Amino acid sequence: MTPAIKLLEKLKIPFTLHPYECEAHDDFGKHAASQLGLPEAQVFKTLIAHHDKQAVVAIVPSSGMCSLKQLAKATGLKKVEMLAPAEAEKLTGYKVGGISPLAQKKRLPTVLDASALQFDRVLVSGGKRGLSVGVSPRDMQEKMGWLIAPIGE
Template sequence: MTPAIKLLEKLKISFTLHPYDCEAHDDFGKHAASQLGLPEEQVFKTLIAHHDKQAVVAIVPSSGMCSLKQLAKATGLKKVEMLKPSDAEKLTGYKVGGISPLAQKKALPTVLDESALLFDRILVSGGKRGLSVGVSPREMQEKMGWLIAPIGE
């Protein structure tokens, strides 16, 4: 059981587990969508960006990219850039391809792309490669304090 799943259970957040075979070395979100038979727009990837020493979490559909300009605007930062994968791993405690927006080593401001609201449930990483969790975007906004903004492109 990953820290992400433990946190969902502790906070009594409704979730579903979605394990899959992970043989990908990049495009983990697209691979997960393919393996699970779900649209890429419903399977979200977790990205870590930063400005100076302030890191932020961006959650966007695996079918697209994150608008760094919109992410900076949503978080009130002057500008942001993507964190190097090795730095993202150190900061979150998760491996690339399994970085969950939940139960990271340090609580970070988290922004979910507004397209998530098109779905009752979205999938995010469960904290390791080959494991996604289905969660309600509205419940995550309410119980986890995730901001919702137009950050996808």
Template sequence: MTPAILFLEQQKAPFTLHQYECTAHDDFGAHAASQLQVPLAQVFKTLLTEGEQGAVVALVPSSGKVNLKRLAKAAGMKKLEMMPPAKAERLTGYKVGGISPFAQKKRLVTVLDESAHLHVEILVSGGKRGLSLGVTADLLQNLLDAVIADIAE
């Protein structure tokens, strides 16, 4: 049981659990999509970024990458860059490859790519490698007070 699952259960939020064997050392989203046999665009990766005004969580499809300029604009910040993995782990309480957008140590500004609404359900990390959670974009937006924007490329 991860903090992300406990959080969703406490919120009485509907979600699906998807477990798989994780043997990847990078590109965890593509690995999850392959293992779970779902489209790459339906698996969203949780990326941590930082700037002078603070940290921002970006949720983008594993089929692409985050556009840092559009992300900064959506978050109301001047400039953002990718956060070093060790810092992301300390800030969220999760290991890289298993960073969930839910139940992080500190509540951060979260921006969800607008393409999430193209899917009935998107998959995000469940809080450890080999565990994904299926949620609706609306649920994620509501629980995390996420900004919806075109941030993927």
């Protein structure tokens, strides 16, 4: 059981587990969608960006990319850039390909792309490669304080 799943259970946030076969890939989100037979637009990837010492979490569909300009706007930062993978692992406590937006070492401002609202449930990393969790975007906004903004492109 990962810290992400423990947090969902502790907060009594309804979720579903979606395990899949996973090896190292260039695009873990697209691979997860393919393995699970779901649209890439419903399977989200977790990215970590930063400005100076302020890190932020961006959750965008695996079918697209994150607009750093829109992410900066949503978080009130002047400008953001992607954090190096090794730094993202160190900051979150998760390995690349399994970085969950839930139960990271330090709670960071988190922005979910507005496209998530078209779904009752979206999939995000469950905290390890080969495991996604299905959650309600509205639950995450309400219970986790995630911002919802148009950050995908």
